[in-house]
Amino acid sequence: MTTAAEIAARAERDDIRKRWLLSTPALVIIFLAGIGPLLVVVLYSFLTPGPYGDVKWEFSTDAWVGVFLQRDIFDDTLGIADAHLSIFLRSVRLSFATTILTLLFGFPTAYFIATRPERTQALWLFVITIPFWTNLLIRTFAVQEVIRNEGILNTALIWLGVTSTPIQILYTDWAIGIGMVYVYLPLMVLPLYASMEKLDFRLVEAGYDLYATRFQVLRRIIIPLVKPGIIAGSILVFIPSLGAYVTPRVLGGGKQMMLGNLIELQFGAGRNWPLGAALALTLTVIVTVALLFYVRYAAHSEQRHG
Numbered sequence: 001m002t003t004a005a006e007i008a009a010r011a012e013r014d015d016i017r018k019r020w021l022l023s024t025p026a027l028v029i030i031f032l033a034g035i036g037p038l039l040v041v042v043l044y045s046f047l048t049p050g051p052y053g054d055v056k057w058e059f060s061t062d063a064w065v066g067v068f069l070q071r072d073i074f075d076d077t078l079g080i081a082d083a084h085l086s087i088f089l090r091s092v093r094l095s096f097a098t099t100i101l102t103l104l105f106g107f108p109t110a111y112f113i114a115t116r117p118e119r120t121q122a123l124w125l126f127v128i129t130i131p132f133w134t135n136l137l138i139r140t141f142a143v144q145e146v147i148r149n150e151g152i153l154n155t156a157l158i159w160l161g162v163t164s165t166p167i168q169i170l171y172t173d174w175a176i177g178i179g180m181v182y183v184y185l186p187l188m189v190l191p192l193y194a195s196m197e198k199l200d201f202r203l204v205e206a207g208y209d210l211y212a213t214r215f216q217v218l219r220r221i222i223i224p225l226v227k228p229g230i231i232a233g234s235i236l237v238f239i240p241s242l243g244a245y246v247t248p249r250v251l252g253g254g255k256q257m258m259l260g261n262l263i264e265l266q267f268g269a270g271r272n273w274p275l276g277a278a279l280a281l282t283l284t285v286i287v288t289v290a291l292l293f294y295v296r297y298a299a300h301s302e303q304r305h306g
Contacts, residue, residue, distance in 0.1 A: 038284075045277035053271040063274035067282055084262070084279075091258040094173060095241035098180040099234050102188040105181070106233065110192035111222075114199065125193065128186050136183065140250045143179045144170065147251075171253035179247040184240065188233040195229025196222075235294045239287050259283050 045063050048056040070081040113124040131139060146152045149166035157163050169175050199222070207217040223230070245260035252258075257265070259279065266276030 041277045041280055045274055045281055047274050049272045049274050051271075053267075053273065055273050060274065063272075063278040066272075066275050067278050087257050087259060087262050090173065090256065091242055094177055094180065094258065095238050095244075097177055098184060098241045099188075099238045101177070101181045102185050102237050103230065103234065106185055106188035106192055107230075109185075110189050110196050110229075113189075113193050114196035115201070121197075125190075128189050131183075131186060136246050137250070139183060140179055140247050143175075143182055144251060147175055147178060170251065171255055173252075173256055175251040176248050176256055176258070179251045180241055180244060183247060184237045187236040187240075191233040191236060192226060192229040195226040195232075199225055231294055231297065235290065239290060242286060243283055 044055055046059055046061065048058040048060045048062070050056050065078070066081065067084060068081055069078045070084075071078055109128070113121055113128075116124060144151075147169040148154070149168065149170065151170075153169070154163075154166040157167065158165075169178070203221050203225070204217055207221050212220070242258075243260045244258055245264060248256060248258040248261055252261075254261075260283075263276050263279045263283070266272045266279060270276070
């Protein structure tokens with residue numbers, strides 16, 4: 001005789017089976033569009049480069065060795081791949097600097113919007129998101145017109161008498177940094193605003209009532225309460241900055257390469273698809289580590305604050 005527990009267990013199994021069947025189309029699409037191409041990249045990273053930019057179906061680990069090491073053309077000994085390491089360090093350095101600068105500019109911007117009357121906040125957010133209406137390449141060319149030798153910035157500096165000759169900014173790390181700060185600033189402002197919008201400003205008033213200075217209120221009240229927005233904005237800026245391609249290509253002039261440019265070079269003129277695949281996976285690992293750090297930190301912060 002079938003018991004109530006067995007009937008309930010059978011119903012639960014049927015429900016789970018139906019859910020899996022309903023989820024199958026979505027899982028197939030995710031695999032084909034996401035996991036499938038990633039597996040192809042993983043496979044290519046363990047193959048041998050072909051002579052015309054393709055791959056030979058011969059197993060090799062040279063691509064992974066080539067990420068950090070290079071062979072001497074004379075005696076075939078291995079040495080540090082200085083060019084790759086310098087590009088890695090430049091990418092991390094510029095991405096970190098971009099994150100810090102967008103935070104410095106984005107924090108007061110988000111605070112300003114959050115403290116405006118509710119009827120005007122939507123207008124200010126609209127102004128912040130306007131750059132997203134324009135193609136990234138066009139925005140990058142706009143920055144180029146501002147910082148080039150005959151651009152708006154140098155013209156203004158010469159007119160004000162600050163300098164007698166144009167300052168070379170274009171095709172330097174400074175140019176890439178300026179461009180990336182401009183491009184990714186909205187990605188910092190929006191998460192910060194989302195956190196500050198929920199901030200109870202009566203706590204700020206209470207801090208002033210207790211004779212706290214502006215800096216103390218900022219450090220002990222505002223920043224701890226909006227920390228989730230700071231972390232989310234930093235992740236949203238740091239991760240795409242690491243893989244940036246258009247901005248370093250246009251503003252760096254091909255001289256100041258970043259990881260995205262190095263990967264494109266291997267799939268293009270370098271004709272070394274396995275090395276390009278290995279570099280792309282290395283970038284993916286760096287991004288994954290950053291995301292795991294964010295998730296772990298966010299979970300720890302949530303447990304600590306209840």
